[in-house]
Every structure is written in structure tokens, then in C-alpha cells.
Amino acid sequence: MERNGSERPGSAAPPYDVVVFDCDSTLSRIEGIEDLAREQAEEIRALTDRAMLGEVPLEEVYGRRLELIRPSRAALARVANRYEEEALPGAAHTVATLRELGKEVRVVSGGLLPCVRPFAARLGIDPELVFAVDAATAEDGSWQDFDRASPLARAGGKLDLLRSWGDLGSIALVGDGATDLEAAPACARFIAFTAVAARPAVVAGADAVCTGPGLDALLPLLLTPEELATLEPA
Numbered sequence: 361m362e363r364n365g366s367e368r369p370g371s372a373a374p375p376y377d378v379v380v381f382d383c384d385s386t387l388s389r390i391e392g393i394e395d396l397a398r399e400q401a402e403e404i405r406a407l408t409d410r411a412m413l414g415e416v417p418l419e420e421v422y423g424r425r426l427e428l429i430r431p432s433r434a435a436l437a438r439v440a441n442r443y444e445e446e447a448l449p450g451a452a453h454t455v456a457t458l459r460e461l462g463k464e465v466r467v468v469s470g471g472l473l474p475c476v477r478p479f480a481a482r483l484g485i486d487p488e489l490v491f492a493v494d495a496a497t498a499e500d501g502s503w504q505d506f507d508r509a510s511p512l513a514r515a516g517g518k519l520d521l522l523r524s525w526g527d528l529g530s531i532a533l534v535g536d537g538a539t540d541l542e543a544a545p546a547c548a549r550f551i552a553f554t555a556v557a558a559r560p561a562v563v564a565g566a567d568a569v570c571t572g573p574g575l576d577a578l579l580p581l582l583l584t585p586e587e588l589a590t591l592e593p594a
């Protein structure tokens with residue numbers, strides 16, 4: 361864990377009212393879309409990497425990936441379970457700790473809502489506070505389409521979504537990708553979480569960096585010394 365030297369305008373030390381987590385490669389080790397794409401995994405991974413490195417805008421790869429995969433309802437449910445199996449150590453404990461201290465915990469993900477929402481709910485996060493890209497399946501369970509109007513399926517969408525919330529108080533955001541870093545201007549602290557994926561451009565732009573290994577390593581960056589002192593030793 362380390363702090364970056366330069367102070368970003370608008371950045372502020374704890375306390376925070378709201379803590380927002382990315383999902384893929386942050387709350388869970390997997391990238392859900394890659395897990396959906398067993399057959400086309402290499403091609404999908406290359407597309408995801410280019411978007412998360414900021415080389416291509418997310419919207420260029422988002423629809424392309426799903427057209428290749430066309431996941432069934434059963435496949436979406438399987439990924440929800442895979443997110444949980446691959447959850448970072450301390451995920452549920454960290455969420456519970458933040459909530460006990462009166463923080464609102466939200467998830468903002470470019471993943472698919474039918475996968476992300478059940479996983480987040482199992483971590484103790486209010487399903488109403490999980491924001492991801494909705495997707496529709498037909499009555500027989502076959503893929504129909506994703507919500508092409510979702511801001512989370514395009515570059516800059518996380519920033520637009522956070523700004524659309526109005527004044528919730530001060531927000532801390534935790535994530536690993538370029539789309540997370542883009543949302544930093546709406547936040548008092550953007551923490552690059554690098555336990556799963558360390559992306560140099562994201563680390564360089566972050567207010568703080570957390571290398572893990574678990575999500576509880578974030579607590580000293582999310583809480584004041586006074587808040588930390590109220591916690592039971594782990």
C-alpha cells in the first residue's frame with residue numbers, strides 16, 4: 361500500500377460517505393465477460409485488455425464481445441457464481457465493516473447486471489445500489505441483447521453515472537481499470553486496486569494505490585484513524 365505524491369484537485373482525505381467498488385478484477389479476480397467466453401477467450405481477453413489500458417474506447421469492444429458470446433441465462437447465472445468463487449479475500453468483511461461505520465457501499469461495473477447483482481448481494485451490498493449493464497434473455501433462456509443505452513457500456517460512462525447521483529457526500533472509488541480512473545473527477549479519492557491487475561496508466565493517475573492482497577487492505581485508505589481505531593483487531 362502506498363500513496364502517490366501528487367495531490368489531484370478535488371481529492372480529499374477520509375472520511376467518506378460513499379464507497380464505490382468496481383467488480384471485475386477488484387471485488388472478484390475474474391473478468392466476467394472472459395469467463396463467459398470459454399471458446400473465444402483469447403480474442404475476448406485481447407479486446408478487454410485494450411479497453412482497460414485505454415487504447416480503445418470501451419464502446420468499440422463492448423457490443424463486439426457480446427455478439428461473439430451471446431450468453432444464455434444459465435451462463436449468466438454461472439458467472440454470478442464464478443464471481444463469488446473468485447471473490448477477493450476479505451470482500452464480505454470489508455463491505456460489512458464499511459456499512460457498520462455508516463458508509464453506503466455501491467458497485468459500479470461495466471459487467472452484466474444479471475451476473476454482478478447476485479454476487480454483490482452475497483457480499484451484503486444492497487441490490488438497488490449495484491449499477492451494471494442490464495441484459496435481456498428470451499423465455500427459453502437464450503440471449504437477446506444488452507442495454508445499449510447504458511452509460512456503463514461506453515467510455516466515460518462511470519463518470520457520467522457518478523455525477524448523475526447528485527450530492528451523496530464524499531465518494532471514494534476503488535478499481536483497477538481505465539474506466540474507473542475516468543470517474544476520479546467525481547470522487548474525493550480514487551484508489552487503484554492492483555492485487556489482480558496492475559495497469560500502469562491507472563496507477564499513475566490514482567490518488568492512492570492498494571496492492572492487496574485482500575480487500576481489507578483498503579480500510580486504512582478508506583477510513584480515518586478514528587474510524588480505524590473503533591474496529592476489532594482482525
Ligand SMILES: [Mg+2]
Binds near residue numbers: 383385535536
Ligand atoms: Mg475492473
